[in-house]
Amino acid sequence: LVFSAVSAICAPLASWNDGPAKQAIETFVKKVTDPDGKDFVSPEQRIAVFDNDGTLWVEQPMYTQLAFALDRVRQLAPQHPEWQENPLLKAAIEGDMKTLAASGDKGLLELVTVTHAGMSPAAFQQIVTDWLASAEHPRFKRRYTDLVYQPMLEVLAYLRENGFTTYVVSGGGIEFMRAWSDRVYGILPAQVVGSSIKTRFEIVDGKPTLIRLPEVNFIDDGAGKPVGINEHIGQRPIAAFGNSDGDLQMLQWTSTGAGPRLGMIVHHTDAEREYAYDRNSHFGRLDKAMDLAPAEGWVLIDMKNDWKDVFPAAK
Amino acid sequence: LVFSAVSAICAPLASWNDGPAKQAIETFVKKVTDPDGKDFVSPEQRIAVFDNDGTLWVEQPMYTQLAFALDRVRQLAPQHPEWQENPLLKAAIEGDMKTLAASGDKGLLELVTVTHAGMSPAAFQQIVTDWLASAEHPRFKRRYTDLVYQPMLEVLAYLRENGFTTYVVSGGGIEFMRAWSDRVYGILPAQVVGSSIKTRFEIVDGKPTLIRLPEVNFIDDGAGKPVGINEHIGQRPIAAFGNSDGDLQMLQWTSTGAGPRLGMIVHHTDAEREYAYDRNSHFGRLDKAMDLAPAEGWVLIDMKNDWKDVFPAAK
Ligand SMILES: [Ca+2]
Numbered sequence A, B: 001l002v003f004s005a006v007s008a009i010c011a012p013l014a015s016w017n018d019g020p021a022k023q024a025i026e027t028f029v030k031k032v033t034d035p036d037g038k039d040f041v042s043p044e045q046r047i048a049v050f051d052n053d054g055t056l057w058v059e060q061p062m063y064t065q066l067a068f069a070l071d072r073v074r075q076l077a078p079q080h081p082e083w084q085e086n087p088l089l090k091a092a093i094e095g096d097m098k099t100l101a102a103s104g105d106k107g108l109l110e111l112v113t114v115t116h117a118g119m120s121p122a123a124f125q126q127i128v129t130d131w132l133a134s135a136e137h138p139r140f141k142r143r144y145t146d147l148v149y150q151p152m153l154e155v156l157a158y159l160r161e162n163g164f165t166t167y168v169v170s171g172g173g174i175e176f177m178r179a180w181s182d183r184v185y186g187i188l189p190a191q192v193v194g195s196s197i198k199t200r201f202e203i204v205d206g207k208p209t210l211i212r213l214p215e216v217n218f219i220d221d222g223a224g225k226p227v228g229i230n231e232h233i234g235q236r237p238i239a240a241f242g243n244s245d246g247d248l249q250m251l252q253w254t255s256t257g258a259g260p261r262l263g264m265i266v267h268h269t270d271a272e273r274e275y276a277y278d279r280n281s282h283f284g285r286l287d288k289a290m291d292l293a294p295a296e297g298w299v300l301i302d303m304k305n306d307w308k309d310v311f312p313a314a315k
């Protein structure tokens, strides 16, 4: 009752134009919450998973976490003259994006281990929080946490008002996202699934401590997403939102179960208000998942036509 | 308001005798839930973690999951004549506990990979569910899921009624526990942290599938418990319940934060109604954590004197 009242006052999905995408969300939610319907799903089974980069916030001209890693390399470089001998780190310091891009996933991973390890998870989150408080997106000149998609914030709220538990399931770093997911998305640390480096518990000067190690623990992308979902959530979601081929297996896994399922793909079609990209993008490539969408029943969200606003209004 | 009413009707902690243990729980909960007190903790920070074997259910004469693995080896043995060539599996088939015990953790792990892998998590949980429906504890002649500690069920309910989220954090298998944790403890799959084997996503005959692999992924015991807590929960708990040295680091990690903390240890002192064991037990050895308890402020629960009943009444 309380939830219904709130939802009525706040006009759910207010930033969505009427159209097939908005309708797909509303129809699905009505189905699974109707206690008299054949498609009713009990609240503890109402699990919805959301990719992060390009689904909940901007991922161009590069992943925000990569922008963070590059800033961090530059900030720490004066204390590490030896980094000048490392071609990758030298490229990062000098902003040589061509060399960085050519280094591929391996280079990205090396950047992450150099910049994300050696401290506790709490200390790392503080570093992320401090960076987010000052870093600015190169095109929009706003904080990265302001460049979240207003219509998707409304989907998160709408689903939670209807008894869903919402999870982020991202290839991004789990602790990087936990630093702000509660504040920005209303998603608690325990509901964040992501890639991780290993962590070790030890007693340092008599004090119990967790230390982040420069070693990959888990890559929560592609076929890793259903694995991460199983490990953290232990139930199959009934709704999944993604934007790239990295979400393909998560969409497949979510769509396979019995009963109604919702699979949606944010299609970046709005070069004016945000970006337009799909099959040929370096970040957030959408190709195979788009081809499979019609047969699988996944609904594309056409950013340009489905969204009244893209970002929250500037304060 | 609803919660308070339920709690008043059900008389929280009804199976606890008045004494320091019951008092420690009640005092702690009153402190952290008093909105006007200096020790108030917001609901999303009220995280309580519970070891499973020996803390929530019986672990003698052997871990229940080991009893399951042995039954499973015996059940599958006719299809695997080659197991007769393997001394460990032969010992399991013949119930030769001496050889099994001598094989140590390495042997235990081999038993687990042989019996727990090769199927989907859902299929594995069904196997566990079927086993629990018929297996009987050798001494009490009851289902294992009936041999949970009634006073601890009351602690779980009492904490949840007071806005806590309760987690199981166990060295036992995460999927083994998820098969029944909701039904028996009211703890959803996403709130179960445990040891795991690796899982792989693949498309089998066109169907998205998760397969459990015979390879260890994570051991959630000892120094692994704070690591598992960090990975799954992403917040430091404010209350921890354990019963052995495998919970030592979880207790240390929980006790270190600012503000009020509750650390409790179930001490098995009741040979008549359950078992009496601590420093010399093969399963659930309690030695170092007991020595450190007074200085750390951890409260021992004296099963014999603190608990009116041990198990729920037989139906
Ligand atoms: Ca993405």
Ligand SMILES: [Ca+2]
Pocket (backbone or CB within 6 Å): B051, B052, B053, B054, B055, B242, B243, B244, B246, B284
């Ligand atoms: Ca235990």
